[in-house]
Amino acid sequence: MINVDALTKTFKNVQALDSLSFQAKDGEITGLLGPNGAGKTTCLRIIYGLLQADTGKAEIEGVDANQNPIGARRNLGIFPDKFGLYERLTVREQVAYFAGLHGLKSTEQRQAVEKVIETLDIKELADRRTAGFSQGQRMKVALAQALVHSPKHLILDEPSRGLDVMSTRILRDVLREQRAQGTCILFSSHVMQEVAALCDRVVVMAKGKVAAEGTPQELCDMTGEQQLEDAFVKIIGTDEGIAA
Numbered sequence: 001m002i003n004v005d006a007l008t009k010t011f012k013n014v015q016a017l018d019s020l021s022f023q024a025k026d027g028e029i030t031g032l033l034g035p036n037g038a039g040k041t042t043c044l045r046i047i048y049g050l051l052q053a054d055t056g057k058a059e060i061e062g063v064d065a066n067q068n069p070i071g072a073r074r075n076l077g078i079f080p081d082k083f084g085l086y087e088r089l090t091v092r093e094q095v096a097y098f099a100g101l102h103g104l105k106s107t108e109q110r111q112a113v114e115k116v117i118e119t120l121d122i123k124e125l126a127d128r129r130t131a132g133f134s135q136g137q138r139m140k141v142a143l144a145q146a147l148v149h150s151p152k153h154l155i156l157d158e159p160s161r162g163l164d165v166m167s168t169r170i171l172r173d174v175l176r177e178q179r180a181q182g183t184c185i186l187f188s189s190h191v192m193q194e195v196a197a198l199c200d201r202v203v204v205m206a207k208g209k210v211a212a213e214g215t216p217q218e219l220c221d222m223t224g225e226q227q228l229e230d231a232f233v234k235i236i237g238t239d240e241g242i243a244a
């Protein structure tokens with residue numbers, strides 16, 4: 001489980017997070033939905049230990065991400081907002097490198113790399129260097145890096161940005177498979193269809209706070225709307241920055 005407890009973060013005079021609290025449970029896909037600038041990336045970066053919160057804490061399976069980032073990351077697969085790939089490495093080398101960072105060695109590492117290459121159906125890419133890869137191909141490599149150590153928690157920042165329909169479907173299938181295996185999945189998005197299609201629970205964020213949370217049906221019920229899109233607009237007070 002991921003537990004976000006009263007996180008605050010200020011950049012100079014911008015309050016990015018304002019006492020943000022929510023939980024993402026195992027075996028569920030939790031969507032962090034909010035307009036541009038709502039604080040989604042800031043929140044995810046604190047969870048994966050890249051940023052220090054001013055106050056509050058983020059815990060992965062009870063491990064504090066700020067106090068023990070290495071311990072927290074052991075349990076975490078990260079699909080970051082900018083996936084920098086090592087363009088001189090082949091896909092296989094790259095995924096193996098990440099497996100190594102997570103402590104997988106020799107046979108165990110080789111098996112994990114081959115397994116994730118097979119799961120994501122990227123055998124044809126495996127021995128190519130990633131320089132010049134398309135957005136969808138880069139996404140698959142980033143996903144392979146995130147999954148290679150079979151993490152119990154998976155965090156994805158705007159995972160379907162720039163992807164075509166086929167790549168988006170592959171991504172969704174992988175996330176559903178991971179959920180079926182009990183993985184705790186947290187992803188951010190400002191695309192409503194994506195959230196509606198995938199999420200068990202939605203945390204609607206605006207101005208660094210939780211504006212509402214619940215299942216898509218609960219969000220409709222609490223706003224008296226039939227369509228999720230209308231519910232979101234009512235909760236946030238505007239449709240600016242949210243994509244249908």
Ligand SMILES: Nc1ncnc2c1ncn2[C@@H]1O[C@H](COP(=O)(O)OP(=O)(O)OP(=O)(O)O)[C@@H](O)[C@H]1O
Nearest residue numbers: 011014016034035036037038039040041042043190
């Ligand atoms: N390093 C930084 N320095 C200054 N301001 C920052 C920094 N990182 C984030 N911010 C500000 O904090 C606020 C929240 O940004 P954040 O990137 O977390 O939002 P977001 O919900 O992920 O937005 P988007 O959907 O546009 O990616 C914004 O006002 C942003 O400009």
